Amino acid sequence: MNKDELLKIYSAYLPYGLQLQHKYEKAKHSGETLLRSWVKPLEPLDLGCLFPHRKDSFDWKAILYDLSYLTKEIEHEGERIIPMVYFIKKTSLFDLSKCTFEVYEDDGEVYVNAHDGDRVIDSIFYDGNIFWSSKLLDIHEGYRPANPQHTWQEMLLHLHFNVFNLPESEYINKATLTNK
Structure with a gap:
């Protein structure tokens, strides 16, 4: 280069x-x-x-x-964070303050689910190109591209x-x- x-x-x-x-x-x-x-x-x-x-x-x-650290704890502005959890907290329309987070990788895609008890109330995943978000409360309806994509890309740049x-x-x- x-x-x-x-x-x-x-x-x-x-x-x-x-x-x-x-x-x-x-x-x-x-x-x-x-x-x-x-x-x-x-x-x-x-x-x-x-x-x-x-x-x-x-x-x-x-x-x-490296992008492989999206599911791992990193340091950001003096704090230890897990990037995918950071992203869902920054972008969710729901109050996630009482949620637990499940972060995992599956077939090259990175996921985070926000759980309130035994219910998933929000979910996002990153396929290496586009961030996707669940359709509000009904995660079983599938995912749609998270909008606006530039916000997600800015967060990736912000976290270096x-x-x-x-x-x-x-x-x-x-x-x-x-x-x-």
């Missing part, structure tokens, strides 16, 4: 606090600060003060979560998920990143 393609992808994450790491550095850096001048072609990126021997380098990788399917060599998995 060339620099221009990576910049287009990275720019989608900038409003959500993307962090980047240089391949020779262990420190994390603000994506907005580093990429601002790359996306403005008239201003050269001055990394000289940070990396004098690599001033013109673009050996930066985004720090993102690899929604553009970057190859593993093009990003750093935030879940396995250590500051050794």
Whole structure:
């Protein structure tokens, strides 16, 4: 992937606090600060003060979560959350404060059901491209595309998920990143 393609992808994450790491550095850096001048072609990126021997380098990788972490606990803004539970709480039309949540994967799709006792009152799933939601209280009627889809994509970007399917060599998995 060339620099221009990576910049287009990275720019989608900038409003959500993307962090980047240089391949020779262990420190994390603000994506907005580093990429601002790359996306403005008239201003050269001055990394000289940070990396004098690599001033013109673009050996930066985004720090993102793999989509397989949608059902696993991650850190977000200092809290531990399960992304699919976070999504249903943010988007449900129902009060889910007393619910328990069942999160699971089935045949490449990721599901979360909100249970109130033995009743499922809301449910969503993600098939890798589109989020789907249950039809109100009657989950047996099936699912429909959750609207608007851009809200769901923004939530994935906000939580720094690899929604553009970057190859593993093009990003750093935030879940396995250590500051050794």
